[in-house]
Every structure is written in C-alpha cells, then in structure tokens.
Amino acid sequence: MNLLLLNQFLKHHDVDGELIEVIDTLMIACKEIAVQLREGALAGVLGTTDNTNVQGETQKKMDVIANDILKNVLETNPLVRGMASEEEDDPVAANDDGRFLVTFDPLDGSSNIDINVSVGTIFSILEAPQNMSGDNVEAYLQEGRKQVAAGYVLYGPSATLVLSTGAGVNFFTLAHTGDFILTNENVQVPATTKEFAINMSNQRHWEPEMQNYVNDLLLGAEGPREKNYNMRWIASMVAEVHRVLTRGGIFMYPWDKRETGKPGKLRLMYEGNPMSMLIEQAGGLSTTCYTNIMDLKPTEIHQRCAVALGSSEEVEAVMEYHTGSKDGAAAALNS
Numbered sequence: 173m174n175l176l177l178l179n180q181f182l183k184h185h186d187v188d189g190e191l192i193e194v195i196d197t198l199m200i201a202c203k204e205i206a207v208q209l210r211e212g213a214l215a216g217v218l219g220t221t222d223n224t225n226v227q228g229e230t231q232k233k234m235d236v237i238a239n240d241i242l243k244n245v246l247e248t249n250p251l252v253r254g255m256a257s258e259e260e261d262d263p264v265a266a267n268d269d270g271r272f273l274v275t276f277d278p279l280d281g282s283s284n285i286d287i288n289v290s291v292g293t294i295f296s297i298l299e300a301p302q303n304m305s306g307d308n309v310e311a312y313l314q315e316g317r318k319q320v321a322a323g324y325v326l327y328g329p330s331a332t333l334v335l336s337t338g339a340g341v342n343f344f345t346l347a348h349t350g351d352f353i354l355t356n357e358n359v360q361v362p363a364t365t366k367e368f369a370i371n372m373s374n375q376r377h378w379e380p381e382m383q384n385y386v387n388d389l390l391l392g393a394e395g396p397r398e399k400n401y402n403m404r405w406i407a408s409m410v411a412e413v414h415r416v417l418t419r420g421g422i423f424m425y426p427w428d429k430r431e432t433g434k435p436g437k438l439r440l441m442y443e444g445n446p447m448s449m450l451i452e453q454a455g456g457l458s459t460t461c462y463t464n465i466m467d468l469k470p471t472e473i474h475q476r477c478a479v480a481l482g483s484s485e486e487v488e489a490v491m492e493y494h495t496g497s498k499d500g501a502a503a504a505l506n507s
C-alpha cells in the first residue's frame with residue numbers, strides 16, 4: 173500500500189504552504205487531545221468541572237483540557253493572528269502579523285465523554301482581514317464561503333482527520349507512528365438516503381413544517397416519501413457528520429420553540445460553517461431549512477443556526493417542506 177502522509181498529500185495538491193503549516197499545527201494539538209482521550213479515566217480527564225461556558229453549558233474537564241491544548245499550540249504558530257473557541261467568551265489574540273484566524277469547537281459531543289462515545293474537534297480557518305487584531309470579533313464575522321479550510325478530527329475507535337481546503341474532502345487516519353495517513357480520497361455523499369438523524373424528543377417543539385417532514389419519513393413506504401427510513405442519533409455532531417460523509421444520510425438540529433429567540437442549538441462559526449464546507453465539498457447540501465448556511469452573514473461569534481445537512485436530494489426535500497413558511501420565527505432567525 174502506498175502510504176501518503178497528510179503533509180505530502182497537501183503539498184502534492186498545491187495547497188498554500190502557509191495554510192499547510194497551520195493545519196500541521198492544529199494536528200499537533202489534536203494528537204495531544206487524542207492521547208488524553210485514549211487514557212480516559214486513567215488520566216483523570218473524565219467528569220465535569222464547576223464552570224459553565226458562555227453558552228451556559230457545564231464544562232466537562234476534557235472541554236477545558238482540549239481548549240487549552242489548542243490555544244497553547246496555536247499561539248506558537250506566527251501565522252495565527254487569533255482564535256475563537258466555543259469555550260472562550262471572546263476571541264483570543266495570538267500573533268499580530270499572523271495571516272489566519274482559527275475558530276474551533278475543542279470537543280464537540282462532550283456530553284458523551286463519560287460514556288466513551290465518539291467526540292471530536294471541529295475547526296475552521298479564515299484569512300485575517302488587514303489591520304484587525306486577533307481579539308477583534310469583527311475580524312471573524314465572515315461568511316462560511318470565505319473559509320480557506322475546514323475540518324474535524326473524530327476521536328472514535330480510530331482518530332480520523334476529515335479535511336477540506338476547498339478542493340474536495342479527504343480522510344486521514346492517525347497511525348501509531350503519529351502520522352495522519354490518507355485513507356479515503358475525494359469522499360462523496362450519496363445524493364439519496366434512507367437514514368435520518370434528529371433528536372426526536374424535541375419533536376413537539378419543532379415548527380409544523382419540520383414536524384410534517386419527519387412525520388412523512390416515519391410513514392415509510394406507505395407515506396408520500398415512499399421509502400422506509402432508518403433513524404440514528406448519537407448526539408455528537410462529528411460522529412453524525414462522519415456517518416453522513418461515509419454512507420449518506422440527513423442530520424438535523426432544527427430551530428425549536430424552547431428558546432424562540434435563538435436560531436437553533438448549534439453554533440455557526442465553529443460547527444455550522446465548517447461542517448457545511450465539508451458536506452458541500454463532498455457533493456451534499458447544508459441549510460438552515462431556509463438559507464444555505466455558508467451564505468449567512470455572521471453577526472456574533474457564538475451565533476447559533478438551525479442545521480439540516482447531508483444527501484442532496486433529502487436536504488432539498490426538507491427545504492421544500494419549509495418553502496412558503498417564511499413568516500415564522502424560525503425563518504426570520506435563519507434566513
């Protein structure tokens with residue numbers, strides 16, 4: 173087998189050398205996170221802290237550890253102007269002359285950490301605008317279309333980097349040597365699917381359009397969609413998106429009326445946008461049900477958005493159920 177290392181692959185595909193350096197730096201941090209996770213209870217990294225983050229969520233020990241590792245490692249790269257994290261109230265400045273901004277969710281799905289289910293680090297890389305320091309929120313408020321790279325490292329039975337630099341999506345598996353090795357090239361999301369993922373316990377809170385769509389999926393072959401669907405819910409977006417990239421499907425976290433003023437649960441800058449870039453680069457679609465996520469103009473660093481992403485024909489179907497409902501709170505917040 174011809175083993176192609178991440179760095180060799182990126183150089184071979186003429187990816188900007190400075191961007192490669194930032195990706196390499198990110199991977200140093202992710203490898204360290206993978207080591208800590210593997211040790212789990214032995215390293216004393218499981219369990220919860222007494223703190224909450226800016227979103228009001230209780231931080232797991234590993235949320236804080238992963239965040240610190242990423243911050244400390246990224247700061248050492250002179251190309252990094254600043255970073256914004258789910259676990260930081262405000263963006264953090266790094267190097268004044270740095271060319272890039274990095275946003276990340278240090279440990280997505282961390283509510284699963286104590287039960288040993290897959291979690292992951294999600295990241296997005298943007299060009300830093302001129303004359304804006306790395307702690308200036310305005311610098312980060314760029315549409316998802318402007319991302320120069322996006323990806324995640326899934327810490328599952330194996331640690332896998334899923335990366336796009338704007339020319340397709342590739343998987344790299346972390347070998348025992350410490351190298352990320354190309355294992356899946358030019359990944360494509362199948363256009364059709366019979367598999368959906370949504371937290372069904374929120375059903376009564378969704379808007380009627382989403383309820384109608386999911387009800388029709390549940391009617392199976394006898395219903396208007398004329399197929400029997402299967403359902404999955406891991407409660408770890410990285411694991412769900414990995415399944416969608418690997419075998420198709422639709423993953424949704426829609427607006428719901430538990431918090432009417434919020435567009436959704438998931439965060440735009442370090443969840444919605446990077447995952448949308450990966451899905452689109454693999455031939456899928458990603459939407460709020462009203463608007464393509466990467467066309468949203470961000471207004472806040474911890475902004476939320478509704479998410480429906482995956483196999484293109486299924487995502488088009490869910491959007492059709494929402495056409496004509498543009499007056500509701502969900503539409504107003506997600507357009």
Ligand code: AHM
Pocket residue numbers: 229258277279280281282283371407408409410425438
């Ligand atoms: P997190 O970033 O705090 O881990 O929250 C995001 C996670 C996603 O990974 C997952 O899709 C969702 O929250 C699960 O939500 P729920 O607990 O409502 O099922």
Ligand code: MG
Pocket residue numbers: 258277279280281409443
């Ligand atoms: Mg998350």
